[in-house]
Amino acid sequence: MPKLDSLKTYREKRDFSITSEPAGLEKKAGAKKTALSFVVQKHWATRLHYDLRLELEGTMKSWAVPKGPSFDPNDKRMAVHVEDHPISYNTFEGEIPHGQYGAGKVIVWDKGIWIPLEDPHKGYRDGKLKFELHGHKLKGHWTLVRMKNTQGQKQEAWLLIKEKDGYARPASEYSVVDEMPDSVSHLNIPQILASAESPTFSASRKASGTGKNMVLPVSAVKADPPRMLEPQLATLVDGPPADPAEWIYEIKLDGYRLLTRIDGKEIRLFTRNGNDWSHKLPDLLKAISKMRLKPGWLDGEIVVLNEKGIPDFQALQNAFDTERTQSISYFLFDLPFYDGYDLRPCSVIERRELLKTLFEKPAPEQIRFSEVFDAPPDAVLGSACRLGLEGIIGKRKTSTYVSRRSPDWIKLKCARRQEFVIGGYTDPKGSREGIGSLLLGYYDEDHQLQYAGNVGTGFNDKALRDLKAKLERISSESSPFVRGSAIDKKAHWVKPVLVAEVSFGEWTRGGHIRHAVFRGLRTDKKAEAIVREKPVHADSARADSSASIPPSLRITNPDRVIDPSSGFKKIDLIRYYALVAPLMMEHLKGRPVSLVRAPDGISGQLFFQKHWDKENMRGVSQLDPDLDPEHEPLLEVSTAEGLLSAVQMNVIEFHTWNATKDKIDKPDRMVFDLDPGEGVQWPHIRESAQLVFIFLKELGLKSFLKTSGGKGLHVIVPIKRFYNWDTVKEFSQAIVQHLAATIPRRFVAKSGPRNRVGKIFIDYLRNGFGATTVSAWSVRAQPGLSVSVPLAWEELESLTSGMRWSASNIHERLDRGNEPWADYQTVKQSITPAMKRLGFKPNRENTKQKTA
DNA sequence: GCTATTT
């Protein structure tokens, strides 16, 4: 009997006028029950988890399993006991709205019936349930046990454990949550005695008259095949995507893409550009018709296999040239339409499953099913390359069929390989006939034909003669390549109409290909469409290309706006720091650093941070506590990754000390921070910096300039690490006081905004122990996200503002980089002579370590 | 943004 208030907690937590979850007000089912239901709902709430619910006493007893179930009996999965849910919740799928309890997406990840193996009421009370699950994914014998010490607490911790039986599998070999991530809501409740079937398919819908075992995926839509169909194309990537469980891999076949339309008795074959090649492939046509297929579209690739069973592109071309096309094989890998259904909305897995059923009856030898390889992508690619294949094709398991190039289909190539325009050729040497090499090119963004180097190998004798003949027919007086291309003077030019497929080792920095091998002429591609192919990262092919961002770094809320004035996002700041990291690390290395963080963007409350005891900021390390024994350990950004992991923690600014960790009590620089007061015009700031420069020069001190990113400028004086902090600070104060005394209209040496109205306070206080100044290349947490940038003194005159550069326009400055400060490292000046010139006497107390 | 605490 259900307790009357069993669902009280459930209802209290939810507002059913807002959420679409069931209120569970329906009448409880009658006492007689044939079977108890169970459901596992995958719930993307604050964190992803799996809610296991077992029907008992008229409600669904529920546990939240953060890691989800495991078939490995050695895995004990934490299962937090949560409030009972109504049975009607079992079919709930959807989005729980923002602000509601458990906001986020919910899917029915598994469902079925459960059979208690011992008295479930007693077991539930006592904290030990043994049961069998009969679901689509979860099967076999399981146990839920309550952990000690947790009984009575509001949230009891239980453990979900797989018992040893025929369904148990080691975690190293199988992860059900990874391999079966999707919803089963469209499937029927499995029957206990139902035969093992692919869980992806419903047995309830069958297409008429197809193979006996053909079942239709639910996403199939009734539709007649269209007259034309454009193929789905794959995106070139430079490596497999991160999650291998989401992808299947097939061999990339080196031939021509061919789509087949079956329309009653008529069968037509189309190339990827929609050319009807039916007449060119009579044998293939005959073979397909023998399969007696229903109307639809087949998708695949035609190839000629060599004696080793490897596709041979040149042999394929030969077959067409000589009209001996019997040797052509057709490898089918997709089935976008079939037997009155549009299968494009189905997943590629489902379409392939259907396609495979077409091969259950013996099929003609030329027609093949393109198998997938059940191994990690690197291994598949490796063996494909060793076999001399072109590469592999990856398809996202859940992807639907779309008539365009899609990031859900990817190609991973063995060698780099692409088509080039033939722009000329050289004469053969020695005994070779025909041509020596082909001059290759590709069109750039401005549609100029760029020279890409030569290819001189990979031809057989016939290819050499044929090419020569073809090239002579299109010969030209002048070079088709863009002016200034450095090409052999004895070359023969041709009109840029022929396209060659070439494999090669790599691109040189000069934009030429190395180790090129000719693979054949392409007649299915237009010369004007040939561009330089650039592989992208598979994981970023969808949207952004994240250049040098380590994959280990998790960026949460990448699209959060940091600066509302510019719309600059967190991910943009990550990219900025990734970009300037090599330049900025020179200024950070070895120096204690302080961070300015902006958890709510720059318009929110900022805070300053000097310490961090967590170990979750990779690349930011704690320094020796002895450096500053009075406080928590200081920080150092020790690697470029540290910059990025800091940004993940909403760090915007990086401020450094004037000393390095290897000699923390002797500053290695002085900073003069020019802080203009109210009403100071830019030209005055500029001239004042110049005056500081001149005065320092008179003292014999070389100085370096940078923008502050704010209103003012920073002047840095690198010094020998000789005097202690107090001495250096007092000397810097003396310099500022001297300037303020000699040019009182311009400078003040006294801090406080009141003192500097219309004047510039030269802040020498940055020179104390523990004081910091914003680092070069740091972004400032202010509207516009300006950046502190190193400058040469010669640039000062044309400088328009201390905020001249920002995170958005820094690319204009990257080429200059740290160049303006090139001699910074070599300047190791003693300030002793400067002290003498200024008449500054170091305090005895401050210089006692000084011996000579 | 993260962690510990509470329910």
Add this chain to the structure above:
DNA sequence: AAATAGCAACGCGTC
């Protein structure tokens, strides 16, 4: 699990 609370520097100079 989910919501919530607490946390993340410091010294110096000026008045």
Add this chain to the structure above:
DNA sequence: GACGCG
């Protein structure tokens, strides 16, 4: 001693 600056 409080305030405020970076």
